[in-house]
Amino acid sequence: MILIIGYGSLLSRFGIDRRQSTRDIVVYNPFIVRFKGFRGFNTINDHYMDIGKNFNPIGERVNINGSIDESGKTFECLAYYIKDEDLHKIERREGYPAELMDKIKKSLSYYNKKFNQDLNIATFLWTFYPYQERMANNCSKILRYRNILGSYVEYSVINKTHYIPHPIKVKCQPNKFGLISIRTDIGAKKDFNNKIRLMTISEAIHSESPPRESYFLECILGGVHGINIRDLLSGLNQNDQEKYCTIRDLEEKINEEWNKTQDWIFHEDDLYTNLKRSGILEYFPNLFS
Numbered sequence: 001m002i003l004i005i006g007y008g009s010l011l012s013r014f015g016i017d018r019r020q021s022t023r024d025i026v027v028y029n030p031f032i033v034r035f036k037g038f039r040g041f042n043t044i045n046d047h048y049m050d051i052g053k054n055f056n057p058i059g060e061r062v063n064i065n066g067s068i069d070e071s072g073k074t075f076e077c078l079a080y081y082i083k084d085e086d087l088h089k090i091e092r093r094e095g096y097p098a099e100l101m102d103k104i105k106k107s108l109s110y111y112n113k114k115f116n117q118d119l120n121i122a123t124f125l126w127t128f129y130p131y132q133e134r135m136a137n138n139c140s141k142i143l144r145y146r147n148i149l150g151s152y153v154e155y156s157v158i159n160k161t162h163y164i165p166h167p168i169k170v171k172c173q174p175n176k177f178g179l180i181s182i183r184t185d186i187g188a189k190k191d192f193n194n195k196i197r198l199m200t201i202s203e204a205i206h207s208e209s210p211p212r213e214s215y216f217l218e219c220i221l222g223g224v225h226g227i228n229i230r231d232l233l234s235g236l237n238q239n240d241q242e243k244y245c246t247i248r249d250l251e252e253k254i255n256e257e258w259n260k261t262q263d264w265i266f267h268e269d270d271l272y273t274n275l276k277r278s279g280i281l282e283y284f285p286n287l288f289s
Contacts, residue, residue: 008049
């Protein structure tokens with residue numbers, strides 16, 4: 001099984017189902033995980049979600065009844081397992097370069113045979129991560145990861161303008177390793193460039209070419225599961241008409257998301273409590289009125 005971390009459109013079942021490549025994917029044992037760092041909409045191409053340069057890929061599992069972090073220095077994600085054979089669906093959805101994945105998988109097979117191991121792809125990629133360099137900042141570590149992996153596979157592949165898989169670690173007993181996607185032309189690599197930065201949802205809405213309407217829903221519906229998404233909603237114009245025009249049919253989609261995920265036992269059975277924890281009710285107080 002492979003642990004997948006969704007921090008944008010993969011935050012919700014609606015988001016998973018919106019793409020043909022992952023529509024029939026089976027989600028196992030979902031839970032909430034929190035990382036230090038920030039996320040936002042990028043200012044290039046189709047304005048997908050990305051992660052800032054201070055991202056720390058060592059996260060912690062969060063209980064649905066646990067408190068939220070109000071520091072503004074963390075973000076919460078939806079974590080879940082998929083079968084190994086379904087990883088290609090995530091690869092296709094996220095646009096991982098096929099050459100890169102082929103090289104990684106061949107290297108993994110060689111490594112497991114040579115050292116008589118049985119590592120999955122996430123645990124294998126973590127071996128390239130310079131986590132032991134405690135004095136380095138998170139941006140430098142991610143750049144080092146890309147350089148090390150690039151020298152092992154091929155620099156031209158790792159530097160293509162696509163999402164690429166990054167390893168993460170969830171601290172628990174025992175520790176869990178998974179995959180998160182970060183673009184190579186922004187995020188930890190280049191968000192220090194003023195021409196390429198991360199936007200709030202309000203800035204994305206008012207940008208020259210905002211993301212399609214469904215993308216906002218894919219991200220926001222993670223709040224149905226109690227995932228704290230205040231960082232995504234922050235800066236949203238308080239004009240109710242604008243909010244509801246931008247994110248249409250939110251109440252209907254919330255109910256659909258809830259009904260489709262009744263087997264996700266981690267979020268328990270209190271939708272109102274989940275919406276309150278997520279921050280949705282703060283920004284959309286008239287829901288279900």
